[in-house]
Amino acid sequence: MDTQSEAMQVVESLRKGIPPQRNVYLYSVGNEKLIDGIKKYHLSGIGDRGIIRFLSGSWGAGKTHFFRILREIAFQYDCLVSNVELDLNSAALNKFEKVFSAIVSHILTPNYYSENTIDESAPFGTVLRESLAYLATGTKSIINEVTYDQYTQASELLMSNHAIDIDFKKMVQHYWHTFLPESTDPLIVEQTRGEILQWFSGVGTISQYRKRFNVSKMVSKDNAKLMLQSLAGFVRSAGYRGLVILFDEAEQAYSVMRKSALRDAQNNLLSLINNIESLSGLFLIYATTPDFYTDPKHGIVIYGALSGRIGQPEYRSPRALDTIWNLDAVETSLTDYQAAAMKIRTIYANAFPEIQETLPTEAAIQATVTELFHIHPKMAAIRFWRLLVSAVITDLDDHLEGEIRNTEKLYDDVMSRLKED
Numbered sequence: 001m002d003t004q005s006e007a008m009q010v011v012e013s014l015r016k017g018i019p020p021q022r023n024v025y026l027y028s029v030g031n032e033k034l035i036d037g038i039k040k041y042h043l044s045g046i047g048d049r050g051i052i053r054f055l056s057g058s059w060g061a062g063k064t065h066f067f068r069i070l071r072e073i074a075f076q077y078d079c080l081v082s083n084v085e086l087d088l089n090s091a092a093l094n095k096f097e098k099v100f101s102a103i104v105s106h107i108l109t110p111n112y113y114s115e116n117t118i119d120e121s122a123p124f125g126t127v128l129r130e131s132l133a134y135l136a137t138g139t140k141s142i143i144n145e146v147t148y149d150q151y152t153q154a155s156e157l158l159m160s161n162h163a164i165d166i167d168f169k170k171m172v173q174h175y176w177h178t179f180l181p182e183s184t185d186p187l188i189v190e191q192t193r194g195e196i197l198q199w200f201s202g203v204g205t206i207s208q209y210r211k212r213f214n215v216s217k218m219v220s221k222d223n224a225k226l227m228l229q230s231l232a233g234f235v236r237s238a239g240y241r242g243l244v245i246l247f248d249e250a251e252q253a254y255s256v257m258r259k260s261a262l263r264d265a266q267n268n269l270l271s272l273i274n275n276i277e278s279l280s281g282l283f284l285i286y287a288t289t290p291d292f293y294t295d296p297k298h299g300i301v302i303y304g305a306l307s308g309r310i311g312q313p314e315y316r317s318p319r320a321l322d323t324i325w326n327l328d329a330v331e332t333s334l335t336d337y338q339a340a341a342m343k344i345r346t347i348y349a350n351a352f353p354e355i356q357e358t359l360p361t362e363a364a365i366q367a368t369v370t371e372l373f374h375i376h377p378k379m380a381a382i383r384f385w386r387l388l389v390s391a392v393i394t395d396l397d398d399h400l401e402g403e404i405r406n407t408e409k410l411y412d413d414v415m416s417r418l419k420e421d
Helices: 004-015 032-041 043-048 063-076 096-105 110-115 124-137 148-159 166-177 186-200 206-213 224-237 259-278 304-310 334-351 353-358 362-375 384-401 407-420
Strands: 051-056 080-086 243-249 282-288 324-326
Touching: 004 334, 004 384, 032 043, 032 063, 043 282, 051 063, 051 259, 063 080, 063 110, 063 243, 063 282, 080 096, 096 186, 096 224, 110 124, 124 148, 124 166, 124 186, 124 224, 148 166, 148 224, 166 186, 166 206, 166 224, 186 206, 224 243, 224 259, 259 282, 259 304, 334 353, 334 362, 334 384, 353 384, 362 384, 362 407, 384 407
Parallel strands: 051 282, 051 324, 080 243, 243 282
Antiparallel strands: none
């Protein structure tokens, strides 16, 4: 935990029973072996090969939480991360050009994530900006201007990379050109940058871009996979170790697709699997519900080639080298919950460093968690994880205020509040 304000943000989220957007790894428990395997077998060698894995879990199993952990770990490994929700309206897998657009629109650099102080038209602008700095100066920094010699050096390195599509390279080069001293009018500069970023999202017409930027194509259904391969090549040349793409399948999105759209989506997924080894630098994780594998009308069981490549979730603790990581098979013990509660206590102490002596002891925290665990029905509508984090924060608040509730009242009050949210 770097700052008191970050600790406070985590506490405020957990108080409401809502996982925070950042720093979730600080209190997470239960998946340590899987995370260690991902670091060892996947992230450490991400630049040498393409990887795809599947994350299976029922509603509330913790897929979103797990993705947030992966995102923070990937940033620690100097990777870019793009978190994409696959839904019918904005990024359905049957229209891969829209998926590529969503990947670009949600891509974040470690610097952007940690600081988030750069006001860009889209986060991909930060990627282009940092790549220019890296190829021109050797460091990934935020620059506002480059010399012509620096621009020429970066352009030559970019154009010599044959793993990247020529039009992709031209649009990157045009974006970099706006950082030369001759680019004086801020309004024109920002407009130009915005138009270039729109090209990567497939927005506009080819006549518009051909005339102004001398490109011969737009991002389309026919070339979207090629553009993804180009993006992978660009990421590696720009000084990052790789790109982690977190695909989150919207609940049951595939079940309302027309048959033709479903087959297109499944073909695109099969194509990704078959060609993943050629996409060096990409780590794709596809998260969905168990029905994705078993539904007799819409699941992958209706497509033998796809089902054969992916398989079925196994009901055992997930391992990094498995094709499917089954979160439903993760068994969280009372000891795990107690460990998480102690981590939350540490975060709380960082948020309020002046009151550490008033906080309950480790033994008292563990005793409270044990009582909550035994009070909470196994089939309750609210999962114990959500109850736990909110109750622990509430208990710590009680100690801070000097008005401590007994565990049964603490449980009832927190459950009532969570049911109203």
